[in-house]
Amino acid sequence: MPNRVAIVGIGQTYHTTRRPDVNQPEMVAEAVRAALADAQLSIKDIEAVFSANMETFEGIFLPDHGMAAEIGAFNKPGFKVNTGGTTGGSAVVEGFYMVSSGLYDVAMVVGFEKQDCGDTTAAISAAATPMWGKGAATGAIGEFAKQALSYMETSGATEEHAAMVRLKADRNACRNPYAHLKLGLKSVDEVLQSPYLVWPLRILDFCPQSCGACVLILASENKAKKITKKPVWIADVEVVHQEPFRAGVFGDPTGKETYTQHVACERLYKRNGITNPRRDIDTAEIYEPSNWEEMNLYEHFHFCEKGEGWKLIEKGITEIEGEFPVNCSGGVLATNPIGATPIIRVAEAALQIRGDAGEHQATRDIKTALASALGGPNWTILTLLKRSL
Protein backbone atom coordinates (compact mmCIF):
# COMPACT_ATOMS: atom_id res chain seq x y z
CA MET A 1 0.00 0.00 0.00
CA PRO A 2 1.63 3.28 -1.06
CA ASN A 3 1.86 6.17 1.38
CA ARG A 4 -0.80 8.85 1.17
CA VAL A 5 0.32 12.13 -0.38
CA ALA A 6 -1.12 15.59 0.17
CA ILE A 7 -0.60 18.99 -1.35
CA VAL A 8 0.42 21.23 1.56
CA GLY A 9 1.69 24.32 -0.23
CA ILE A 10 0.61 26.18 -3.37
CA GLY A 11 2.28 29.16 -5.04
CA GLN A 12 2.27 30.82 -8.41
CA THR A 13 3.47 34.00 -10.07
CA TYR A 14 1.10 36.26 -11.93
CA HIS A 15 1.13 35.25 -15.58
CA THR A 16 1.69 37.65 -18.41
CA THR A 17 3.15 38.13 -21.91
CA ARG A 18 6.41 39.79 -20.87
CA ARG A 19 8.45 39.89 -17.67
CA PRO A 20 11.45 42.11 -18.52
CA ASP A 21 11.82 42.96 -14.83
CA VAL A 22 13.09 39.47 -13.89
CA ASN A 23 15.15 36.67 -15.41
CA GLN A 24 13.96 33.08 -15.44
CA PRO A 25 15.37 31.99 -12.02
CA GLU A 26 14.10 35.19 -10.37
CA MET A 27 10.63 34.64 -11.79
CA VAL A 28 10.55 31.01 -10.62
CA ALA A 29 11.75 32.06 -7.15
CA GLU A 30 8.59 34.17 -6.73
CA ALA A 31 6.44 31.05 -7.01
CA VAL A 32 8.77 29.01 -4.77
CA ARG A 33 8.58 31.67 -2.03
CA ALA A 34 4.80 31.87 -2.39
CA ALA A 35 4.44 28.09 -1.98
CA LEU A 36 6.77 28.01 1.04
CA ALA A 37 4.85 30.87 2.63
CA ASP A 38 1.57 29.09 1.94
CA ALA A 39 2.85 25.94 3.67
CA GLN A 40 4.66 27.97 6.37
CA LEU A 41 7.79 25.96 5.63
CA SER A 42 11.42 26.90 5.07
CA ILE A 43 13.33 25.74 2.00
CA LYS A 44 15.36 23.64 4.45
CA ASP A 45 12.24 21.52 5.05
CA ILE A 46 12.12 20.49 1.38
CA GLU A 47 13.91 17.18 0.80
CA ALA A 48 13.76 16.93 -3.00
CA VAL A 49 12.92 19.25 -5.89
CA PHE A 50 11.33 18.16 -9.17
CA SER A 51 11.16 20.72 -11.95
CA ALA A 52 9.23 20.99 -15.21
CA ASN A 53 10.10 23.10 -18.24
CA MET A 54 10.21 22.73 -22.04
CA GLU A 55 13.79 23.91 -22.08
CA THR A 56 14.30 24.40 -25.80
CA PHE A 57 11.47 26.95 -25.87
CA GLU A 58 13.73 29.49 -24.14
CA GLY A 59 16.78 28.25 -26.03
CA ILE A 60 18.80 27.48 -22.89
CA PHE A 61 19.54 23.90 -21.97
CA LEU A 62 19.57 22.66 -18.37
CA PRO A 63 17.64 25.62 -16.95
CA ASP A 64 17.16 23.64 -13.73
CA HIS A 65 20.94 23.59 -13.28
CA GLY A 66 21.02 27.35 -13.68
CA MET A 67 18.48 27.89 -10.90
CA ALA A 68 19.56 25.28 -8.34
CA ALA A 69 19.95 28.08 -5.80
CA GLU A 70 16.70 29.89 -6.57
CA ILE A 71 14.54 26.77 -6.37
CA GLY A 72 16.32 25.46 -3.29
CA ALA A 73 17.66 22.39 -5.11
CA PHE A 74 21.32 22.96 -4.17
CA ASN A 75 22.69 19.79 -2.53
CA LYS A 76 19.33 18.05 -2.90
CA PRO A 77 17.99 15.23 -5.08
CA GLY A 78 15.38 15.60 -7.82
CA PHE A 79 15.43 16.18 -11.55
CA LYS A 80 13.64 17.96 -14.36
CA VAL A 81 11.03 16.43 -16.67
CA ASN A 82 10.18 17.54 -20.16
CA THR A 83 7.23 15.83 -21.85
CA GLY A 84 5.68 18.51 -24.08
CA GLY A 85 2.33 19.95 -23.08
CA THR A 86 2.04 17.44 -20.23
CA THR A 87 5.41 18.47 -18.70
CA GLY A 88 3.98 19.98 -15.51
CA GLY A 89 1.59 17.06 -15.10
CA SER A 90 4.50 14.65 -15.38
CA ALA A 91 6.30 16.55 -12.61
CA VAL A 92 3.26 16.34 -10.31
CA VAL A 93 3.05 12.59 -10.97
CA GLU A 94 6.78 12.30 -10.37
CA GLY A 95 6.52 14.10 -7.01
CA PHE A 96 3.55 11.92 -6.11
CA TYR A 97 5.49 8.73 -6.93
CA MET A 98 8.47 9.86 -4.87
CA VAL A 99 6.48 10.74 -1.74
CA SER A 100 4.05 7.82 -2.01
CA SER A 101 7.00 5.43 -2.32
CA GLY A 102 8.30 6.66 1.02
CA LEU A 103 11.57 7.94 -0.42
CA TYR A 104 10.82 11.51 0.68
CA ASP A 105 8.41 13.05 3.15
CA VAL A 106 8.37 16.58 1.73
CA ALA A 107 9.00 17.32 -1.94
CA MET A 108 8.53 20.36 -4.15
CA VAL A 109 7.28 20.43 -7.75
CA VAL A 110 8.33 23.49 -9.75
CA GLY A 111 7.00 24.30 -13.24
CA PHE A 112 7.91 27.33 -15.30
CA GLU A 113 8.14 28.90 -18.74
CA LYS A 114 9.33 32.37 -19.66
CA GLN A 115 8.14 32.67 -23.23
CA ASP A 116 9.21 36.29 -23.68
CA CYS A 117 12.80 34.94 -23.78
CA GLY A 118 12.20 32.66 -26.72
CA ASP A 119 10.03 31.84 -29.65
CA THR A 120 8.06 28.70 -28.90
CA THR A 121 7.00 28.09 -32.49
CA ALA A 122 10.54 28.59 -33.80
CA ALA A 123 11.86 26.25 -31.10
CA ILE A 124 9.39 23.59 -32.15
CA SER A 125 10.60 24.16 -35.73
CA ALA A 126 14.20 23.70 -34.69
CA ALA A 127 13.72 20.60 -32.59
CA ALA A 128 10.80 18.58 -34.01
CA THR A 129 11.69 15.51 -36.03
CA PRO A 130 12.30 16.60 -39.59
CA MET A 131 11.89 13.05 -40.86
CA TRP A 132 8.15 12.84 -40.73
CA GLY A 133 5.66 15.54 -41.28
CA LYS A 134 7.03 18.09 -43.70
CA GLY A 135 3.97 19.21 -45.58
CA ALA A 136 1.83 16.80 -43.61
CA ALA A 137 0.40 18.96 -40.89
CA THR A 138 0.15 22.49 -39.60
CA GLY A 139 1.43 21.42 -36.21
CA ALA A 140 -0.68 21.15 -33.08
CA ILE A 141 -2.75 24.16 -33.99
CA GLY A 142 -3.72 22.60 -37.34
CA GLU A 143 -4.81 19.41 -35.59
CA PHE A 144 -7.00 21.37 -33.17
CA ALA A 145 -8.46 23.26 -36.12
CA LYS A 146 -9.36 20.04 -37.92
CA GLN A 147 -10.88 18.61 -34.73
CA ALA A 148 -12.96 21.78 -34.37
CA LEU A 149 -14.29 21.28 -37.89
CA SER A 150 -15.25 17.66 -37.19
CA TYR A 151 -16.79 18.67 -33.88
CA MET A 152 -18.88 21.32 -35.60
CA GLU A 153 -20.03 18.89 -38.29
CA THR A 154 -20.84 15.96 -36.03
CA SER A 155 -22.21 17.52 -32.83
CA GLY A 156 -24.31 20.43 -34.04
CA ALA A 157 -22.17 22.93 -32.10
CA THR A 158 -21.75 26.35 -33.70
CA GLU A 159 -19.13 29.08 -33.51
CA GLU A 160 -21.39 30.78 -30.98
CA HIS A 161 -20.82 27.88 -28.60
CA ALA A 162 -17.06 28.19 -28.96
CA ALA A 163 -17.43 31.92 -28.25
CA MET A 164 -19.40 31.07 -25.09
CA VAL A 165 -16.47 28.93 -23.90
CA ARG A 166 -14.17 31.95 -24.25
CA LEU A 167 -16.66 34.19 -22.45
CA LYS A 168 -16.74 31.75 -19.53
CA ALA A 169 -12.93 31.54 -19.45
CA ASP A 170 -12.64 35.32 -19.59
CA ARG A 171 -15.20 35.97 -16.86
CA ASN A 172 -13.36 33.50 -14.61
CA ALA A 173 -9.91 34.86 -15.49
CA CYS A 174 -11.06 38.38 -14.61
CA ARG A 175 -11.77 37.08 -11.08
CA ASN A 176 -8.35 35.36 -10.81
CA PRO A 177 -5.53 37.66 -9.61
CA TYR A 178 -2.88 35.53 -11.37
CA ALA A 179 -4.53 34.87 -14.77
CA HIS A 180 -2.93 36.23 -17.95
CA LEU A 181 -5.59 37.20 -20.50
CA LYS A 182 -8.32 39.27 -18.85
CA LEU A 183 -10.16 40.83 -21.73
CA GLY A 184 -13.42 41.87 -20.10
CA LEU A 185 -15.36 40.41 -23.02
CA LYS A 186 -19.08 41.11 -22.85
CA SER A 187 -20.73 39.28 -25.73
CA VAL A 188 -20.56 36.37 -28.16
CA ASP A 189 -20.40 38.91 -30.99
CA GLU A 190 -17.25 40.42 -29.54
CA VAL A 191 -15.54 37.00 -29.65
CA LEU A 192 -16.83 36.37 -33.17
CA GLN A 193 -15.13 39.56 -34.34
CA SER A 194 -11.77 38.04 -33.49
CA PRO A 195 -9.89 37.23 -36.73
CA TYR A 196 -9.32 33.67 -37.88
CA LEU A 197 -5.85 32.26 -37.22
CA VAL A 198 -6.18 28.77 -38.69
CA TRP A 199 -9.64 28.14 -40.03
CA PRO A 200 -12.03 27.51 -38.24
CA LEU A 201 -10.05 28.67 -35.16
CA ARG A 202 -10.08 32.36 -34.31
CA ILE A 203 -7.33 34.00 -32.29
CA LEU A 204 -9.73 34.09 -29.32
CA ASP A 205 -10.38 30.36 -29.78
CA PHE A 206 -6.80 29.65 -28.76
CA CYS A 207 -4.62 29.95 -25.62
CA PRO A 208 -1.96 32.68 -25.18
CA GLN A 209 1.82 32.36 -24.67
CA SER A 210 2.55 33.25 -21.07
CA CYS A 211 5.45 33.80 -18.71
CA GLY A 212 4.93 32.30 -15.28
CA ALA A 213 5.68 29.63 -12.71
CA CYS A 214 3.69 27.43 -10.36
CA VAL A 215 4.91 25.43 -7.38
CA LEU A 216 3.35 22.68 -5.25
CA ILE A 217 4.70 21.26 -2.01
CA LEU A 218 3.78 17.61 -1.45
CA ALA A 219 4.00 15.78 1.86
CA SER A 220 3.43 12.31 3.25
CA GLU A 221 0.40 11.76 5.50
CA ASN A 222 2.13 12.21 8.88
CA LYS A 223 3.98 15.32 7.77
CA ALA A 224 0.99 16.77 5.94
CA LYS A 225 -1.17 16.72 9.05
CA LYS A 226 1.52 18.57 10.99
CA ILE A 227 2.11 21.15 8.24
CA THR A 228 -1.44 22.20 7.44
CA LYS A 229 -5.03 22.04 8.65
CA LYS A 230 -6.17 21.88 5.04
CA PRO A 231 -4.23 19.16 3.22
CA VAL A 232 -5.52 18.32 -0.26
CA TRP A 233 -5.04 14.63 -0.93
CA ILE A 234 -3.81 13.29 -4.25
CA ALA A 235 -6.20 10.36 -4.42
CA ASP A 236 -4.87 8.97 -7.70
CA VAL A 237 -3.00 9.75 -10.90
CA GLU A 238 -3.09 8.25 -14.38
CA VAL A 239 -0.73 8.69 -17.33
CA VAL A 240 -1.49 7.50 -20.88
CA HIS A 241 0.88 7.77 -23.83
CA GLN A 242 0.05 7.60 -27.53
CA GLU A 243 2.02 6.47 -30.56
CA PRO A 244 3.90 9.29 -32.28
CA PHE A 245 2.39 9.56 -35.74
CA ARG A 246 -1.30 9.64 -34.96
CA ALA A 247 -2.91 12.08 -32.60
CA GLY A 248 -6.41 10.70 -32.48
CA VAL A 249 -8.70 11.71 -35.32
CA PHE A 250 -11.85 13.17 -33.83
CA GLY A 251 -14.98 11.11 -34.41
CA ASP A 252 -12.90 8.48 -36.21
CA PRO A 253 -15.27 6.54 -38.48
CA THR A 254 -12.86 3.60 -38.76
CA GLY A 255 -13.00 2.87 -35.02
CA LYS A 256 -9.24 2.27 -34.96
CA GLU A 257 -8.10 5.47 -33.26
CA THR A 258 -7.15 5.50 -29.60
CA TYR A 259 -8.23 8.43 -27.44
CA THR A 260 -5.87 8.69 -24.49
CA GLN A 261 -8.52 10.66 -22.56
CA HIS A 262 -10.87 7.68 -22.72
CA VAL A 263 -8.20 5.24 -21.61
CA ALA A 264 -7.01 7.51 -18.78
CA CYS A 265 -10.39 8.36 -17.31
CA GLU A 266 -11.80 4.86 -17.64
CA ARG A 267 -8.90 3.50 -15.57
CA LEU A 268 -8.99 6.35 -13.04
CA TYR A 269 -12.78 6.27 -12.65
CA LYS A 270 -12.80 2.50 -12.21
CA ARG A 271 -10.14 2.52 -9.50
CA ASN A 272 -11.93 5.27 -7.62
CA GLY A 273 -15.52 4.09 -7.92
CA ILE A 274 -16.54 6.98 -10.14
CA THR A 275 -19.54 5.84 -12.15
CA ASN A 276 -21.14 9.22 -12.84
CA PRO A 277 -18.30 11.77 -13.09
CA ARG A 278 -20.58 14.81 -12.85
CA ARG A 279 -22.06 13.48 -9.61
CA ASP A 280 -18.92 11.91 -8.14
CA ILE A 281 -16.55 14.79 -8.98
CA ASP A 282 -17.38 18.40 -8.01
CA THR A 283 -15.18 20.38 -10.39
CA ALA A 284 -12.52 19.93 -13.07
CA GLU A 285 -9.52 21.96 -14.16
CA ILE A 286 -8.93 20.65 -17.66
CA TYR A 287 -6.13 21.40 -20.11
CA GLU A 288 -8.06 22.98 -23.00
CA PRO A 289 -5.82 24.61 -25.61
CA SER A 290 -8.84 25.81 -27.60
CA ASN A 291 -12.49 26.70 -27.02
CA TRP A 292 -13.52 23.74 -29.16
CA GLU A 293 -11.26 21.35 -27.30
CA GLU A 294 -13.01 22.21 -24.03
CA MET A 295 -16.36 20.97 -25.38
CA ASN A 296 -14.61 17.96 -26.90
CA LEU A 297 -12.95 17.11 -23.57
CA TYR A 298 -16.27 17.28 -21.69
CA GLU A 299 -17.29 14.34 -23.85
CA HIS A 300 -13.97 12.49 -23.68
CA PHE A 301 -14.04 12.66 -19.86
CA HIS A 302 -17.69 11.51 -19.84
CA PHE A 303 -19.02 14.70 -18.23
CA CYS A 304 -21.86 14.28 -20.76
CA GLU A 305 -22.94 12.06 -23.62
CA LYS A 306 -21.12 12.14 -26.94
CA GLY A 307 -22.03 15.13 -29.10
CA GLU A 308 -23.43 17.06 -26.12
CA GLY A 309 -20.42 18.98 -24.78
CA TRP A 310 -21.76 22.21 -26.27
CA LYS A 311 -25.00 21.78 -24.35
CA LEU A 312 -23.15 21.99 -21.03
CA ILE A 313 -21.83 25.37 -22.16
CA GLU A 314 -25.19 26.52 -23.49
CA LYS A 315 -26.96 25.61 -20.23
CA GLY A 316 -24.28 27.21 -18.06
CA ILE A 317 -23.62 23.94 -16.24
CA THR A 318 -19.84 24.46 -16.25
CA GLU A 319 -19.95 28.10 -15.09
CA ILE A 320 -18.41 29.04 -11.76
CA GLU A 321 -21.93 29.16 -10.26
CA GLY A 322 -23.03 26.07 -12.17
CA GLU A 323 -23.80 22.51 -11.20
CA PHE A 324 -20.41 21.27 -12.46
CA PRO A 325 -17.93 24.16 -12.70
CA VAL A 326 -15.00 23.65 -15.10
CA ASN A 327 -11.87 25.83 -15.11
CA CYS A 328 -12.92 28.38 -12.50
CA SER A 329 -9.39 29.80 -12.89
CA GLY A 330 -9.95 30.81 -16.52
CA GLY A 331 -8.03 27.75 -17.66
CA VAL A 332 -5.38 27.40 -20.34
CA LEU A 333 -7.44 29.65 -22.60
CA ALA A 334 -6.47 32.52 -20.29
CA THR A 335 -3.02 31.39 -19.11
CA ASN A 336 -0.40 29.13 -20.70
CA PRO A 337 3.17 29.16 -19.30
CA ILE A 338 3.79 25.73 -20.82
CA GLY A 339 5.90 23.88 -18.20
CA ALA A 340 3.75 25.35 -15.43
CA THR A 341 0.35 24.95 -17.11
CA PRO A 342 -0.64 21.46 -15.88
CA ILE A 343 0.69 22.28 -12.39
CA ILE A 344 -1.62 25.30 -12.38
CA ARG A 345 -4.52 22.93 -13.18
CA VAL A 346 -3.69 20.85 -10.08
CA ALA A 347 -2.98 23.95 -7.96
CA GLU A 348 -6.27 25.61 -8.91
CA ALA A 349 -8.23 22.39 -8.32
CA ALA A 350 -6.57 22.14 -4.88
CA LEU A 351 -7.43 25.78 -4.05
CA GLN A 352 -11.06 24.99 -4.87
CA ILE A 353 -11.00 22.06 -2.42
CA ARG A 354 -9.41 24.22 0.28
CA GLY A 355 -11.97 26.93 -0.38
CA ASP A 356 -9.08 29.36 -0.91
CA ALA A 357 -9.71 30.40 -4.52
CA GLY A 358 -11.06 33.79 -3.44
CA GLU A 359 -13.10 35.58 -6.06
CA HIS A 360 -12.99 32.62 -8.43
CA GLN A 361 -14.13 30.09 -5.80
CA ALA A 362 -16.93 27.90 -7.18
CA THR A 363 -20.35 28.50 -5.66
CA ARG A 364 -20.89 24.85 -4.75
CA ASP A 365 -18.77 23.11 -2.13
CA ILE A 366 -15.83 21.31 -3.76
CA LYS A 367 -14.71 18.09 -2.11
CA THR A 368 -13.38 16.21 -5.14
CA ALA A 369 -11.65 17.67 -8.18
CA LEU A 370 -10.11 16.37 -11.39
CA ALA A 371 -7.13 18.01 -13.12
CA SER A 372 -5.97 17.06 -16.62
CA ALA A 373 -2.95 17.62 -18.83
CA LEU A 374 -2.70 17.22 -22.59
CA GLY A 375 0.27 17.38 -24.91
CA GLY A 376 2.52 15.90 -27.58
CA PRO A 377 0.78 13.39 -29.80
CA ASN A 378 -2.29 13.52 -27.58
CA TRP A 379 -0.89 12.31 -24.27
CA THR A 380 -3.11 12.53 -21.19
CA ILE A 381 -2.34 12.86 -17.48
CA LEU A 382 -5.08 12.96 -14.84
CA THR A 383 -4.81 13.87 -11.16
CA LEU A 384 -7.71 13.22 -8.79
CA LEU A 385 -7.80 15.39 -5.65
CA LYS A 386 -9.91 15.02 -2.51
CA ARG A 387 -10.53 16.93 0.70
CA SER A 388 -10.61 13.68 2.67
CA LEU A 389 -9.60 10.17 1.78
Add this chain to the structure above:
Amino acid sequence: MAKASPKKKAKEKEPEYIHVKFDMPRRYNWSTGRHLGHFYAQAKENKKIVGNRCPQCKEIWVPPTLVCPKCKVEMGWDLVELPQTGTVYQYTYLVLPLWDPHYGEKWANPYPSATILLDNGVFYRHRLEDTDKDKLKVGTRVQAVWKEDYEERGEGPADILYFKEIGK
Protein backbone atom coordinates in the same frame (compact mmCIF):
# COMPACT_ATOMS: atom_id res chain seq x y z
CA MET B 1 1.50 35.28 -1.56
CA ALA B 2 3.09 36.19 -4.87
CA LYS B 3 2.26 39.47 -6.52
CA ALA B 4 -0.99 39.59 -8.48
CA SER B 5 -1.02 40.91 -12.05
CA PRO B 6 0.01 44.55 -11.98
CA LYS B 7 -2.59 47.10 -12.98
CA LYS B 8 -1.95 48.86 -16.29
CA LYS B 9 0.68 51.54 -15.73
CA ALA B 10 0.82 54.83 -17.60
CA LYS B 11 4.44 54.32 -18.58
CA GLU B 12 5.90 50.87 -19.13
CA LYS B 13 9.36 50.16 -17.76
CA GLU B 14 11.98 49.82 -20.51
CA PRO B 15 12.47 46.14 -21.29
CA GLU B 16 15.82 44.72 -20.28
CA TYR B 17 16.41 41.93 -22.76
CA ILE B 18 19.61 41.05 -24.53
CA HIS B 19 19.41 39.78 -28.07
CA VAL B 20 21.87 37.21 -29.38
CA LYS B 21 22.16 36.70 -33.11
CA PHE B 22 22.96 33.22 -34.42
CA ASP B 23 24.26 32.80 -37.94
CA MET B 24 25.44 29.21 -37.54
CA PRO B 25 23.72 26.69 -39.77
CA ARG B 26 22.37 23.74 -37.82
CA ARG B 27 24.72 20.78 -38.23
CA TYR B 28 22.53 17.78 -37.71
CA ASN B 29 22.29 14.58 -39.72
CA TRP B 30 19.38 12.38 -38.75
CA SER B 31 19.03 8.67 -39.44
CA THR B 32 15.82 7.56 -41.07
CA GLY B 33 16.58 4.00 -39.99
CA ARG B 34 15.40 0.76 -41.56
CA HIS B 35 11.66 1.22 -41.22
CA LEU B 36 11.14 4.91 -41.90
CA GLY B 37 14.05 4.61 -44.33
CA HIS B 38 12.01 2.12 -46.33
CA PHE B 39 9.22 4.69 -46.61
CA TYR B 40 11.77 7.25 -47.86
CA ALA B 41 13.22 4.80 -50.38
CA GLN B 42 9.84 3.75 -51.78
CA ALA B 43 8.78 7.39 -52.11
CA LYS B 44 11.99 8.36 -53.89
CA GLU B 45 12.42 5.31 -56.11
CA ASN B 46 8.84 4.32 -56.90
CA LYS B 47 6.53 7.17 -55.84
CA LYS B 48 4.80 4.79 -53.47
CA ILE B 49 3.34 5.30 -50.00
CA VAL B 50 4.15 2.29 -47.86
CA GLY B 51 3.26 1.07 -44.40
CA ASN B 52 3.59 -2.28 -42.67
CA ARG B 53 0.93 -4.62 -41.29
CA CYS B 54 0.98 -5.96 -37.74
CA PRO B 55 1.22 -9.76 -37.72
CA GLN B 56 -1.14 -9.89 -34.73
CA CYS B 57 -3.87 -7.23 -35.04
CA LYS B 58 -3.39 -6.75 -38.82
CA GLU B 59 -3.55 -2.96 -38.46
CA ILE B 60 -1.48 -1.03 -41.00
CA TRP B 61 0.95 1.54 -39.61
CA VAL B 62 2.23 4.42 -41.71
CA PRO B 63 5.12 5.08 -41.77
CA PRO B 64 6.34 1.51 -41.27
CA THR B 65 7.33 0.92 -37.66
CA LEU B 66 9.45 -1.51 -35.65
CA VAL B 67 6.83 -2.35 -33.01
CA CYS B 68 3.02 -2.34 -33.10
CA PRO B 69 2.09 0.17 -30.38
CA LYS B 70 -1.12 -1.70 -29.59
CA CYS B 71 0.14 -5.32 -29.54
CA LYS B 72 3.74 -4.62 -28.47
CA VAL B 73 5.04 -7.16 -30.98
CA GLU B 74 7.67 -6.74 -33.69
CA MET B 75 5.94 -5.65 -36.85
CA GLY B 76 8.22 -7.46 -39.29
CA TRP B 77 8.24 -6.76 -43.01
CA ASP B 78 4.71 -7.37 -44.20
CA LEU B 79 4.87 -4.22 -46.29
CA VAL B 80 1.71 -2.73 -47.71
CA GLU B 81 1.47 -0.25 -50.55
CA LEU B 82 -1.21 2.31 -49.76
CA PRO B 83 -3.73 3.64 -52.23
CA GLN B 84 -2.95 7.17 -53.38
CA THR B 85 -6.56 8.19 -53.54
CA GLY B 86 -8.86 9.00 -50.67
CA THR B 87 -11.48 11.28 -49.20
CA VAL B 88 -10.96 14.48 -47.24
CA TYR B 89 -12.11 13.71 -43.70
CA GLN B 90 -11.01 16.94 -41.99
CA TYR B 91 -9.26 20.02 -43.31
CA THR B 92 -7.97 23.39 -42.25
CA TYR B 93 -6.18 26.32 -43.88
CA LEU B 94 -4.00 29.12 -42.64
CA VAL B 95 -5.43 32.60 -42.38
CA LEU B 96 -2.40 34.12 -40.65
CA PRO B 97 0.93 32.70 -41.86
CA LEU B 98 2.50 30.04 -39.63
CA TRP B 99 5.91 28.39 -39.45
CA ASP B 100 6.48 24.94 -40.85
CA PRO B 101 7.11 23.14 -37.56
CA HIS B 102 9.63 20.83 -39.18
CA TYR B 103 11.72 23.00 -41.46
CA GLY B 104 11.21 26.46 -40.01
CA GLU B 105 10.10 28.02 -43.27
CA LYS B 106 7.18 30.36 -43.30
CA TRP B 107 4.15 28.91 -45.01
CA ALA B 108 2.24 31.09 -47.38
CA ASN B 109 -1.47 30.92 -46.76
CA PRO B 110 -3.93 29.44 -47.36
CA TYR B 111 -1.73 26.29 -47.22
CA PRO B 112 -4.71 23.93 -46.91
CA SER B 113 -3.98 20.66 -45.13
CA ALA B 114 -6.16 17.67 -44.43
CA THR B 115 -6.63 14.38 -42.68
CA ILE B 116 -7.40 12.12 -45.62
CA LEU B 117 -9.10 8.75 -45.30
CA LEU B 118 -7.25 6.70 -47.91
CA ASP B 119 -9.29 4.17 -49.85
CA ASN B 120 -8.03 1.30 -47.68
CA GLY B 121 -9.32 2.96 -44.51
CA VAL B 122 -6.00 4.38 -43.25
CA PHE B 123 -5.75 8.04 -42.23
CA TYR B 124 -3.00 10.08 -43.88
CA ARG B 125 -2.19 13.70 -43.07
CA HIS B 126 -0.94 15.89 -45.90
CA ARG B 127 -1.41 19.25 -47.52
CA LEU B 128 -3.92 19.87 -50.27
CA GLU B 129 -3.44 21.71 -53.53
CA ASP B 130 -3.63 25.47 -53.11
CA THR B 131 -7.12 26.37 -54.09
CA ASP B 132 -9.87 28.82 -53.39
CA LYS B 133 -10.55 28.13 -49.70
CA ASP B 134 -14.29 28.18 -50.31
CA LYS B 135 -13.91 25.13 -52.54
CA LEU B 136 -12.56 23.04 -49.65
CA LYS B 137 -15.09 20.50 -48.47
CA VAL B 138 -15.28 17.39 -46.32
CA GLY B 139 -15.82 14.41 -48.60
CA THR B 140 -13.81 15.74 -51.55
CA ARG B 141 -12.08 12.96 -53.50
CA VAL B 142 -8.33 13.56 -53.75
CA GLN B 143 -5.19 11.97 -55.21
CA ALA B 144 -1.46 12.31 -54.41
CA VAL B 145 0.65 14.46 -56.77
CA TRP B 146 4.37 13.64 -56.60
CA LYS B 147 7.50 15.60 -57.37
CA GLU B 148 8.29 14.36 -60.87
CA ASP B 149 12.03 15.11 -60.76
CA TYR B 150 13.85 12.12 -59.24
CA GLU B 151 16.65 14.37 -57.98
CA GLU B 152 14.17 16.48 -56.03
CA ARG B 153 12.70 13.49 -54.25
CA GLY B 154 14.28 12.04 -51.11
CA GLU B 155 12.39 14.06 -48.53
CA GLY B 156 10.05 11.25 -47.53
CA PRO B 157 6.49 12.50 -47.00
CA ALA B 158 7.39 15.76 -48.73
CA ASP B 159 8.01 13.88 -51.99
CA ILE B 160 4.26 14.21 -52.36
CA LEU B 161 3.67 17.84 -53.30
CA TYR B 162 0.01 17.80 -52.33
CA PHE B 163 -3.26 15.92 -52.75
CA LYS B 164 -5.34 17.19 -55.64
CA GLU B 165 -9.08 17.09 -56.15
CA ILE B 166 -10.29 14.40 -58.56
CA GLY B 167 -13.76 13.46 -59.84
CA LYS B 168 -16.03 11.17 -57.85
